Amino acid sequence: MSEHPIVLAITGASGVVYGQRLLEVLLTTDIDIHLTISDSARVVAKHELGLDLDLTVFRIEQLIPDYSGNRTLSYHHYKDFMTPIASGSFRTRGMVICPCSGGTMSGIATAASRNLIQRAADVHLKERRPLVLVPREAPLSLVQIDNMRTACAAGATILPASPGFYQQTNSVSDLVDFVVARILDHFEVEHDLVKRWGSE
Numbered sequence: 001m002s003e004h005p006i007v008l009a010i011t012g013a014s015g016v017v018y019g020q021r022l023l024e025v026l027l028t029t030d031i032d033i034h035l036t037i038s039d040s041a042r043v044v045a046k047h048e049l050g051l052d053l054d055l056t057v058f059r060i061e062q063l064i065p066d067y068s069g070n071r072t073l074s075y076h077h078y079k080d081f082m083t084p085i086a087s088g089s090f091r092t093r094g095m096v097i098c099p100c101s102g103g104t105m106s107g108i109a110t111a112a113s114r115n116l117i118q119r120a121a122d123v124h125l126k127e128r129r130p131l132v133l134v135p136r137e138a139p140l141s142l143v144q145i146d147n148m149r150t151a152c153a154a155g156a157t158i159l160p161a162s163p164g165f166y167q168q169t170n171s172v173s174d175l176v177d178f179v180v181a182r183i184l185d186h187f188e189v190e191h192d193l194v195k196r197w198g199s200e
Contacts, residue, residue: 007124092124095124
């Protein structure tokens with residue numbers, strides 16, 4: 001495993017497939033993963049992907065049904081504030097919330113720390129570590145824009161789930177990979193998900 005882990009949180013915005021695919025790719029690396037999933041994300045995962053997530057007894061196969069690897073990850077219940085990722089003394093290479101719901105964005109912007117996800121995000125901001133927030137909402141209200149601006153000013157990277165179409169996209173999975181690739185780039189994780197602009 002690498003020296004410091006990546007924290008991945010999946011919240012209840014539409015687009016759970018982005019978080020699912022990001023986890024799938026991270027599981028192919030030597031990076032340790034700390035995962036937490038909100039209850040709203042559980043509901044959305046059932047609606048969008050037909051997945052039944054048990055947030056009390058979680059297994060990788062619940063989120064990635066065809067997973068055949070032998071990697072393990074550290075899973076934390078979203079209500080458990082006694083986990084390592086709730087503390088700044090636990091070192092990480094960064095955190096990504098993918099997708100990031102409007103409620104989660106609001107909680108981060110106001111340092112509400114209403115659950116482990118918001119608390120872990122607050123920790124990454126105060127420790128000046130990378131925090132990537134992946135909203136998938138349209139249109140945006142001024143309140144939501146202000147929350148994003150506040151989070152950005154505090155040090156977060158706002159990376160909307162807005163896939164590009166300049167790569168001769170052939171499928172929905174290509175669009176998902178485009179966004180996941182941009183997330184991985186921010187953590188300097190090597191990948192071959194997309195063809196880079198200007199490359200042959």
